[in-house]
Amino acid sequence: MTVGAGTVDREFAAVIGLGDGTLVIGQSLYPGNPATLKQMPMAFLGSCDNTTLLKKTRHKIVVCQVDDVGLAIPYLEYAKVDAGLFISNDSFSSLDSQFSFPAANISPQDGPTILNYIHRSSEPTATITFRRTVLGTKPAPTVATYTSRGPSASCPNVLKPDVMAPGSLILASWAQNSTVGTVGTHNLYSPFAIISGTSMACPHASGVAASLKAARPGWSPAAIRSALMTTASHLDNTGAPIRDMGNGNKQASPLAMGAGHIEPNRALEPGLVYDAGTKDYVNLLCAMNFTSKQLRTITRTATVDCSNPTLDLNYPSFIAYFDPNKTSAGAPSVRQFRRTVTNVGDNPVATYTANLVDIMGFTVSVVPEKLSFKEKYQKQSFTLTLKENTREKRDAVLHGSLTWVDDTEKYVVRSPIVATTVRPISL
Incomplete structure (x- = not known):
């Protein structure tokens, strides 16, 4: 499972x-x-890059308006200012909030409030209170700027990432012989630190997967991943689509967030799962142009049966590539996916109906539109088809979704669909 990183609805704040x-x-x-x-x-002091001016005002709260907080901090440290406030739309600013001197980052939305007060006051003053925790931050989650985006270079026919999980400003265990920060020139040590990265998001998803395995010991790794993906939320805590800090806070695409943000409790009851076993992965490997020796090395077997190679792995997401240079003459480009789902819901007798969120410029269809199950663990198959109606421009990333909803509306099984002209860079 490939996990992207997102923010959480908590901020470590300074109140000015x-x-x-x-x-x-x-x-x-x-x-x-x-x-x-x-x-x-x-x-x-504007961009705060004048050390002479900084030294003259070192005993004030110095307010800076900068593009890159990380580049500005050393100027204030060198001048030994008493305190600083950094106004910036730098999407990495939250990662530069571990200050060695009293300082805080200010959003571009709140910056004018401070600047207007300074400009209209003959003797502007302020207090700063640190070590405050603010809960219920909105919107959250958002896709973190630093998290890697798809498509996958090594296996482009499988949509990556799979999901996103909490990754920014996470309380994490830490080696006590390594500093967690400094105050002035004094190093600080602790068994915990505040860390950001996909290295924080992955343990969240791994822990949830382990919990699912304990609760559902008969599920395969693929079934567990499917449960996490199809129950993930593509909406934030305001009810709007999750946004991407790394793309101007525009709506996040599945190439940034996968199926969405994991929801552990919902993953326990996914209704349907897209399962896959060893043979399914062997069939995928056989279609990926590996040599016989490489296939034997990967599978750890003396022989590999490649009688049924396919790039269409039974996965809970879909990605289709289209050629932006192809002329409009002739038959339209069509991509088909064959998928099989397994009924793991509480009700062995159930009917699921397909709901499609269309992709602009494409006709998206699923056959059949209803899946009927008569017993638990029964499998049913369907075909999803994407037909290009208009020629898409280069580097287009368009997305929709397929959601299977049971007749009681207890189970909502959502899969992202991506249609793109972006070609992954080969490894």
């Missing part, structure tokens, strides 16, 4: 109290003392 009584919430992981800076004068 302006002299006129206005409160602004910034982001900061500054751990030093005192936790609250009393009323201090403020000064706006």
Whole structure:
């Protein structure tokens, strides 16, 4: 399973109290003392790259407006300023919030509040209170800027990533002989640290998968992955589509978030699963132009049966590539997928109906449109077809979804569909 990283609905905050009584919430992981800076004068120094000017105002709260917070921080450290506020739309700014001096990041939305106060006040002042935790942040989750995007270079016919999970500013265990930060020149050590990365998202998904295996010991790894994918949420906590910080906060595509953000409780009851076994993966490998020796090495067998090679793995997602250079004359480009689902719902007798979210420029259809089950663990198959109606431009990434909903509406089994002209870079 391939896991992307997202933000969570929690912020480690610094509360800035302006002299006129206005409160602004910034982001900061500054751990030093005192936790609250009393009323201090403020000064706006633009990009804050003039060390001479910084030194002259070092005993004020220096306010900077910068493109890259990480590049600006060393200037204030060198000048030994008492405190700093960084106004930036830098999508990596949350990763630069572990300050060694009293400082906080301010969003571009809140920046004007601070700047307007400074400009209209003859003696602007502010207080800063650190070590505050704010819960219920909206919108959340969002796809983190740093997380890797698809398509997969090694196996482009399988949509990647699969899901996203909490990855930004996660409380993680830490080696106590390695520093977790500094205050001034003093190193700090702790058994825990605040870390960001897909290295934080992957353990979340792995832990949920392990919990599912304990609750459903008969499920295969593919069934567990399917349950996580088809129950993942593509909506944030405002009910809107999850957004991508790495793409101007536009709606995230499955190439950034996969099927969506994992929901552990829902994954326990997926209704249907897209299962796959050893032979399914061997058939995929056989279609991927590996040599016989490489196939034997991967499968650890003396012989490999490649009588039924196919790139169409029984996967809970779909990705189709189309050629933007192909002329419009002739038959339209068509891509078909054959899938099989297994009934694992509580009700052995169930009927599922297909709901399609269309993809602009394509006709998307599924046959049959209803799947009827008469017993638990029964399997049913269907075919999903994408037909290109208009020639898409180069680097287009379009997406929709196929959702199977049972007649009681208890189970909602959603799969992302991507139609793209983006070609993965070969390894």
